[in-house]
Amino acid sequence: MSVLKPGSERPRRAGAGRRLSALAALLLVAAPALADTAPARVVSMNLCTDQLAMLLAAPGQLVSVSHLASDPLSSSMVAEAAAFPANRGGAEQIFLMHPDLVLAGTYTSLASVSLLRDLGVTVVQVPPVTALDQIPGQIRTVGAAMGRAAQAEALVAEFQAGLAALATDLPPRRAALYYPNGYTVGEGTLADDVLRHAGFDNIGARAGLTGGGTLPLERLVMAAPEMIVTSTKYPGASRSEDILDHPALVDLRAAAGITSSDADWVCGTPHTLRALAGMRAAREALE
């Protein structure tokens, strides 16, 4: 999971997330013209909307995706993204692509978004999802904005079938998400919900964390996790990532299962099911 990349999803309070989704939905209802006539040139400037747009777009409709879409540590659709020119989210660059619709996240550079709006470009901002059951709404929001409601419904149906197929009634076992600098996530995050659905009890949530925060290595060790999910290392060296090789964690790994979170954990898209399937397999391996 890439917790630092601009434009990627950040853990946030579930309540606020739902309110924002509702708001986004309202905005779309209030702009029927948008939904009726499909925009011909769509530009996405957020990693998560990039992937949903690539899944939903009609041929030729999507003009550009963000540069993060081609980062294998953040994006589940690197191969697909290669077909599109990348943007870096600057208002100038986006405007010169003459978009009819710009897709952005609610945390995407607010200065760029408001500048684009001032220039008369339609910008739809999509909030990050904080639970698996918000993903269908997310797909529908992007689908409606792009005038691809039918494709969105098909994708939702596929997602819900996949989610149902991965349901488990195994009793929860202790798991921890552990990232560079001892960062972990607690309640109200997509990663926490993935763990819960896969039959795990998230130690970060147990420690009282809502959203993200640091869990000292000592407390992780004392919580005795049976499964540790860490992140893939970036190239180059950093002291922050050293913690993933700390001997105490290595000893813990010997006792616990270990798996690595990847790009599938970053955004709430149908690819999140792959992350869930991986965790469910890890949970079954504990039996």
Place this chain on the structure above:
Amino acid sequence: MRLLLPLSLLVVALFAASLLIGPAGLGLGESLRALFRGEGGPVVLVMQEIRLPRAILGLLCGAALGLSGAAMQGYLRNPLAEPGLIGVSSSAALGAVLALQSGLAASFALALPLAALAGAAAAVLLILLLAGPRGGALALILAGIALSALAAALTSLVLSLSPNPFAGMEIVYWMMGSLADRSMTHVWLAAPFMAAGMAALLTLGRGLDALTLGEDAARSLGVNLSRLRLVLVLGTAAAVGAAVAVAGSVGFIGLVVPHLLRPFAGARPSVLLPASALGGAAMLLAADIATRLIAPDADLKLGVLTALIGAPFFLHLIWRLRRVEA
């Protein structure tokens, strides 16, 4: 001895406190048992793999910095000579960062302390060259400021250009220092260099005693000044270089500690050197305990605390120097 015994007791007490204080909130008896017991259990893991290396590194790095400060001040007969202030620590940090980012440290573990040692040695040599054998205050400080700024800028540049997004955020760690989440690996990597460097510096006591009478007097007492200088450069480079390689550059310890202890040491470097090593260890252990007590989850940097004590002290010194020079 009247000075060293209470200082030793203080270091032992702080070392024990460093072992017993931590976010996991373990019981006293439980932690002590786990420290000496062989196998298994999360408490054993916390005590032996997390807290013990942190306490050992606090002890060694503090001693290395305090001792290096006292030795440099003794040689240059200048109260402002301190590894952090005159750019030795930041040059060591540059060496360490280059070893890490070039991938050298990953392929050959000893490259990390060795590169930091090389950075520190280059800085000490440059300072001795620029400040001259007498080490005039102005020349020393100007050379130190320039060297610190250059090394810090190059460190920031290397970290900013790293493909790793975390590296850029670690600039503050290399400038301020921290012992959070260090492991026994770091102890094994740095301890031999720090021990060798400190052993070398401790042999300088008699020579530095003689040097307080002036260079001619020292020479007539049979002190080989060029050999003394060589041991000083290598000893400081090994001690400070290894300390910075694993803990980042922690400032002000080498400045504050010798000054606080000088009145008790009777201005004799041979007493001041071991006393400063113990005092430095005590100060760094105390600062590290404070980072855990003040903000347990925020990874407060060591340099923040040492500078809070050290900077006002430094200003006070400058004030006194001004009066002396006027």
